[in-house]
Amino acid sequence: MATEHRVTVRVRYGETDQMGVVYHPNYLLYFETGRTELMRAAGVIYSEMEKSGVFLVVTQASCRYRAAARYDQELTVLTRVDEVRKATVTFSYRVLGPGGGLLAEGSTELASVDRDKNPVRLPKEVSELLSK
């Protein structure tokens, strides 16, 4: 749980807006890449999890914007598992610019549900892998 996962994303042209910086909702996409790759590194392939019938839905998201990201920059997304509970998992994120400065930080809470969107327990192996 203490380990922070690191992945880089390159800002695409279409992710900018007319202010010349990354459009603010797109940080949630970077967060998603962060948690997906953290999970993959921990041994949980989220696309396989969905195939097995367990889905993680975002129930809460927040972001503080500190400085602007720009087109073609390679950003670093640092992701951490904050808390694993029976049927929810909370991740926190920091997005750093090319020089290492903090651009944004935030968190998301996700709940595990079945195909019919009913809450279900997180699969045991997922809880365990994410709790490490």
Added chain:
Amino acid sequence: MATEHRVTVRVRYGETDQMGVVYHPNYLLYFETGRTELMRAAGVIYSEMEKSGVFLVVTQASCRYRAAARYDQELTVLTRVDEVRKATVTFSYRVLGPGGGLLAEGSTELASVDRDKNPVRLPKEVSELLSK
């Protein structure tokens, strides 16, 4: 088939890019609004069509960009059914700016498929309504 359907869309902030104009793939979203509203006006609610098990997948799309659209402008999307065949329908589109100038024009071909993505005939009532 000869009638042209008209709908307006207002450019959202996030649809612009750092060039200060609408990012080019977003015209395909305007096209989609155009054909969905043309269909609705003709009596075909596409979301209902999907519920009944028939999906329209885009098999071809093209667009020529003539002039730039800008944030907050109200654009007019003119949509026309070009051709209805057994299992495909082709739409063409023109996007006009606030002053009536042509900004973009294009077309899309859609094929009707079932839930398993196998080709199926267009529902008869859809063919008929779109052929009028």
Added chain:
Amino acid sequence: MATEHRVTVRVRYGETDQMGVVYHPNYLLYFETGRTELMRAAGVIYSEMEKSGVFLVVTQASCRYRAAARYDQELTVLTRVDEVRKATVTFSYRVLGPGGGLLAEGSTELASVDRDKNPVRLPKEVSELLSK
């Protein structure tokens, strides 16, 4: 400040994801439509504000997701000005489904900056109009 502004948005196809519901970052787009239209109704055309050299950048955003929105639904976005300060304005939002049920609620803080992204006071008429 007490008045709540109401605008409707129709869910576009591309706003859904493979879970069959609206992809969570897209609620921030609905929030943006909410505050832009609240401002317009109050007499502040944001695109004109930018032309005059004052920009509103999102410095904080949060959203709680209560229930899923689906393709082609007409959603209601209720927007309220929570607080107007010298150089920031905070909005809160509620997104309702076709039946009036709460789908999501959230807030954003925006700061006014000049072309060089330096903080500036909100234009007086903007503060006044938004404080009403």
Added chain:
Amino acid sequence: MATEHRVTVRVRYGETDQMGVVYHPNYLLYFETGRTELMRAAGVIYSEMEKSGVFLVVTQASCRYRAAARYDQELTVLTRVDEVRKATVTFSYRVLGPGGGLLAEGSTELASVDRDKNPVRLPKEVSELLSK
């Protein structure tokens, strides 16, 4: 001109739609990654080109969709320079799935313009690098 550039992109969750496949306009984003990375490999950093005052605007885009791409798949984008003229460059693209099957193919024409969107010649070094 004969060389084909290869880059991989991983399908993001938000790039899918409720059909469970990549939403069709998103292929234009993959095309953009393809040409940007082809240019970078040839020695042309597009973001630097913009800073020097020359912009490439898409004047035409087309895509044929052959098979569906799915969430989390690693796609291969093959990009080729088709033609370099005084003030335009045309790229063609093929997108392959994980097994190597063709998912989509298309092309885009781009025109070089200055900050005021007036046509200008392609910078000589760009023409030369892309013509190799």
